[in-house]
Amino acid sequence: MWPSGSYRATADLSIGGGVLGRMIWPARAKLVATSSEIQLNDFSADVFKGRASGNARIAITKGASSHVLADFNGLDIAGPLTALAGSAVPLTDALPAR
Numbered sequence: 807m808w809p810s811g812s813y814r815a816t817a818d819l820s821i822g823g824g825v826l827g828r829m830i831w832p833a834r835a836k837l838v839a840t841s842s843e844i845q846l847n848d849f850s851a852d853v854f855k856g857r858a859s860g861n862a863r864i865a866i867t868k869g870a871s872s873h874v875l876a877d878f879n880g881l882d883i884a885g886p887l888t889a890l891a892g893s894a895v896p897l898t899d900a901l902p903a904r
Contacts, residue, residue, distance in 0.1 A: 812841045819846070842867045849876075856880030 819837045835849035843865050850859040860876030 813839075814841075815839045842870060843872075853881065855882040 815838070817837045819833070819835045821833045833849065833851035833853075835846040838845040838847065843863050845864075846862040848859075849862065850857065857879045858876055858881070860874065862874045862876070863872060865872045
């Protein structure tokens with residue numbers, strides 16, 4: 807349960823590396839926690855043999871919206887999806903042709 811009242815805390819978040827299933831990652835973000843949301847500003851993470859970077863706002867109050875604006879490059883998600891599903895998962899590119 808979150809404490810009542812308003813607050814704001816900031817920190818530089820850095821996870822040097824780790825293994826979660828088949829995902830190996832170092833990750834960084836500028837963390838801001840307030841009484842209404844958690845922000846991960848300028849985050850970057852090496853995940854699934856690729857890279858994710860961007861900004862995220864995660865609402866922690868009822869009725870509020872969360873938002874993520876991120877770039878994903880070179881991700882290999884077939885391995886983790888196969889591990890979760892227990893069998894191969896067919897994937898296709900959902901982006902329109904340019």
